Amino acid sequence: MLSEKSAELVRATLPAVGGAIGEITSLFYDKLFQAHPELERDLFNRGNQATGSQQQALAGAVAAFAVMLVEHPDRRPDAMLSRIAHKHASLGIVPEQYPIVHQHLFAAIAEVLGEAVTPEVAAAWDEVYWLLANALIAIEARLHQEAGATPGEVFAPYEVIGRRAETAEVATFLVRPVDGRPLPAGRPGQYVSVQVAMADGARQIRQYSLSGNPGNALQFSVKRVTGDPAGEVSGHLHDHTAVGDILQVSHPFGDVTLDGGDSPVLLASAGIGCTPMIGMLSHLAETGSGRRVITVHADRSEADHAFRAELEQLTAKLADAEAHIWYERPEGEWPAERTGLADLSRIAIPEGTVAYLCGPLPFLRAARTQLLAAGVAPADVHYEVFGPDLWLGSDS
Structure with missing residues (x-):
């Protein structure tokens, strides 16, 4: 004070x-x-x-x-x-x-x-x-x-033991400590920092959400950032990182994590914002959760939708779950009411729902507004922003 x-x-x-x-x-x-x-x-x-x-x-x-x-x-x-x-x-x-x-x-x-x-x-x-x-x-x-980390020493060398393409722009990496130490504990929704050595000698750091729990490795997914300036770390990981390479990876951190209660849960994302949501959904499916689960995702098209198959599979594994998907430019036949931007006002949201949001700021603002209008308590709407949080302290 x-x-x-x-x-x-x-x-x-x-x-x-x-x-x-x-x-x-x-x-x-x-x-x-x-x-x-x-x-x-x-x-x-x-x-x-x-x-x-x-x-x-x-x-x-x-x-x-x-x-x-x-x-x-x-x-x-x-x-x-x-x-x-x-x-x-x-x-x-x-x-x-x-x-x-x-x-x-x-x-x-x-x-x-x-x-x-x-x-x-x-x-x-x-x-x-x-x-x-x-x-x-x-x-x-x-x-x-x-x-269990010493301040200033949160990074450790990890070997890339797996890599797969989710879409043309999104790649998933599986990494494991090179010294055989146990994997650090992480919570659904958290991220790791990844430090890479750039061509000019810089060691740049970026955060990537944990996009699943394979058990024997940490799994994170990276979207190639295009534009001006292009993403130098995402580009490096896409173009120069293969199985067997070593990356410096931090312990998992992040304050937007899935709660352990039994209230209904809504996971809403747009674009690459699906990564922490798919991590949360994976945890719910792996633990056999009986919670009411509603997933919402918005993307440009089917081809751009990372973890599309996983979303369907994980939703099917849960006892009481449903998925709602919007595409701006569908590639084939697609319902007109699910074309364009996501509209949560079209979804019946149960009383007591806890919501988790991740995506671009316009999506976050719109989704939060729609959830509040549906009666979700402001304290029960949690969001994650990739990059600097330009929404800090905002009430809208």
């Missing part, structure tokens, strides 16, 4: 800081990478830096946290903190890096806002930063402890 004096100063300066937060975060990354080029090379996603999405995510998180402190001082944004902490833990971020971020973030704030940043204002925002940082440090320490 902010001190009373700091809360007043933060409330008074929040419009100025919020209005300039985009410029501040952009300048912050410039300063950070100039002083520590190894962080851009080996830790931060260079693609997200190029598109500006990482800067947007940082700006949104800082602003959302500050607003929560001054408007709801008796509450803490635990969902936001948990999401960031899981991502940090999977990247191997350590407490010693927080003072480095503080140094360059506050230098950027002072440069952008100039004389408005008095010593008193700086002290108030300093309090905001360390409330955020210390909360994350504590959560990340707990996550490392639960995973």
Whole structure:
């Protein structure tokens, strides 16, 4: 909780800081990478830096946290903190890096806002930063402890023991620790970080959802990212990674995981967002769950739909499950009411349903709106975003 004096100063300066937060975060990354080029090379996603999405995510998180402190001082944004902490833990971020971020973030704030940043204002925002940082440090320490991982040492060498094509753009990899150690425990819906050595010497890291549980390996699936900039890690994995190769893979992390209750569950995805959903569905089928299960998936076409056959097979294994699929451009005969974008308002959703969503932001917003209109409690709608979470702190 902010001190009373700091809360007043933060409330008074929040419009100025919020209005300039985009410029501040952009300048912050410039300063950070100039002083520590190894962080851009080996830790931060260079693609997200190029598109500006990482800067947007940082700006949104800082602003959302500050607003929560001054408007709801008796509450803490635990969902936001948990999401960031899981991502940090999977990247191997350590407490010693927080003072480095503080140094360059506050230098950027002072440069952008100039004389408005008095010593008193700086002290108030300093309090905001360390409330955020210390909360994350504590959560990340707990996550490392639960995973049995030493902070900063979450990666281990894994051998690729299997690879298969799901679609022309999606490949699934099965990996196993090279030293014979037991597989780390993961929960349905979690992801692993994968670090690969690039041609220029950088070691870039990306997160990929666990897309099943083969028992003797970790399984994750990768969609080739096209466009400008193209996905350098997804392209590398598709073009240069074969059975027998070694990858650096982290322990599983991620806060959007299937709960262990018996309430109805809805798994809704679009595109490659199917990967954590198919992992959850696999778990439900493997454990012989008797829960009411509704799966919803939207894709461009049948050929683009990864795990299409698995979705049908797993749904058939469950005692009380149904699948609803929409295609934007069906390749053959397909019901007109299931052509185009997914529409959850067409589905009867049981009372007490817990929903899990994964896909592009427009899909997430539409699906959440439709679920709330159907009576699903906001606290029971969980979502996963691939890449920087530009929806942090959003209520819509």
